[in-house]
Amino acid sequence: MNTVPRITDAQRRSRLAGHHLPGPGRRASVVREVAESVLALHATDAATVYLSAAARVESPSCECIERELYEREVLLRMTAMRCTLFVVPTSLAPVMLAAVGRPNAAARMKGLLRQLEANGYGDATWLEDVSRGTLEAVRERGEATTAELATAVPGLDRQVVVSPGKPYDSRRSIATDLLFALAADGRLTRGSRRGGWTSNQHAWTLAPELPDIPAPVARVELVRHWLGAFGPGTVADLKWWTGWTVAETRKAVAAADAVEVRLDEGAGYALAEHLDAPVAAPEPSAVLLPALDPTPMGWRERGFYLDADHVPALFDRMGNIGPTVWWDGRIIGGWAQRKDGTLTWRLLDDPGRDARAAIEAEAERITAFLGNRRFTPAYRTPLERELTS
Numbered sequence: 001m002n003t004v005p006r007i008t009d010a011q012r013r014s015r016l017a018g019h020h021l022p023g024p025g026r027r028a029s030v031v032r033e034v035a036e037s038v039l040a041l042h043a044t045d046a047a048t049v050y051l052s053a054a055a056r057v058e059s060p061s062c063e064c065i066e067r068e069l070y071e072r073e074v075l076l077r078m079t080a081m082r083c084t085l086f087v088v089p090t091s092l093a094p095v096m097l098a099a100v101g102r103p104n105a106a107a108r109m110k111g112l113l114r115q116l117e118a119n120g121y122g123d124a125t126w127l128e129d130v131s132r133g134t135l136e137a138v139r140e141r142g143e144a145t146t147a148e149l150a151t152a153v154p155g156l157d158r159q160v161v162v163s164p165g166k167p168y169d170s171r172r173s174i175a176t177d178l179l180f181a182l183a184a185d186g187r188l189t190r191g192s193r194r195g196g197w198t199s200n201q202h203a204w205t206l207a208p209e210l211p212d213i214p215a216p217v218a219r220v221e222l223v224r225h226w227l228g229a230f231g232p233g234t235v236a237d238l239k240w241w242t243g244w245t246v247a248e249t250r251k252a253v254a255a256a257d258a259v260e261v262r263l264d265e266g267a268g269y270a271l272a273e274h275l276d277a278p279v280a281a282p283e284p285s286a287v288l289l290p291a292l293d294p295t296p297m298g299w300r301e302r303g304f305y306l307d308a309d310h311v312p313a314l315f316d317r318m319g320n321i322g323p324t325v326w327w328d329g330r331i332i333g334g335w336a337q338r339k340d341g342t343l344t345w346r347l348l349d350d351p352g353r354d355a356r357a358a359i360e361a362e363a364e365r366i367t368a369f370l371g372n373r374r375f376t377p378a379y380r381t382p383l384e385r386e387l388t389s
Contacts, residue, residue, distance in 0.1 A: 005262065005270075009303075010281075015279045020038055026282065027057055027058040029058060031065055039225055040089075041087040041294060042292040045290075045378040046199055051375075052289065052290055055287055062197060062371075069087060076090045076208070077190040078097065079180065095218045100244075101186060102186065104184040105183075105185035109185075115162065119161060121174075133153045135187060137152045138206055144204055146175050156174055179204060189205060190204065222242065224256050224258075226241065226242075227258060228271060230299065232268045232270035233301075234263070236301060265304070286325070288325055290323050305331060310348045314331070315381060321381070322384040323384055327355045328351070330349075334381070339374070341367070
């Protein structure tokens, strides 16, 4: 009788540490390797991309990371999982676009069309004309900001009233939703940054043409990539990470030939090669990951690396995680940057003398990387606020 293989929490932490938390002598040499190890770098908070890379690169410099982030032949900024901005390896971008980007774009365009009709501005033909004019304006200029496009393209500067007649009604620019949808659809991408390293303001430029992949095929491919980087994991983990429906997730997992495994918290899935070649536990290492880093945001069910008692201190009310201190594949505390540039942290578990010394050394390494740069997470958490008060 066939038995379902078991993968323990300790084994999962070993795999997590090996893929996501490199220590001295095991760090990446370039940002592309970092992005590949975690599939995509969260870019909603501009500072996160730099700090996620610095935590995993052997000799990080802000200038080198900056240069790599805008090499579109290697890395591409795109709207992907859960309508969130990521920096994605360009080789994986076609899969991301078909599996999550274009569905997001279709949903946003559908919602925008409803708002246009409700406000009496126009129909689908009108929206298509504005979209075409927007793309042509970007093509003519090479790149342009949202404000520049709203001035140049007739109709793009219009405002729609959201929830008219309600106490919470608001106004929103057509440009905001349309440019988001065109980017998610793979027709625009973020160009040069306007402002400092923590700025989220970018110009828009035409996106490179990517191979067209059928959505069902892309979803299966993305499942295999996710299991390779984050697996083993559960259907709930994958559904949360991608933003798919339960039915889409289960169908893609089944088609990916994933192997059912028994995890400490219940049923999960892994790639067959995970079972054929178990990962040896790497040497324990200390890592300081920033808010919204892709590692702690990679699973919905985090019990194998995070004590539930620590969640209230490390997450905000919307489920966004703050800066975290890791040791030996587990979150053991949080950290922050004070106004004077020094790093401070609080350990929620006592990892022992060796771990504390390693954390001190890692904090010195990240402090050297930051130099005179300052940052505050876009989504602040209770512990991060306490550390900087």
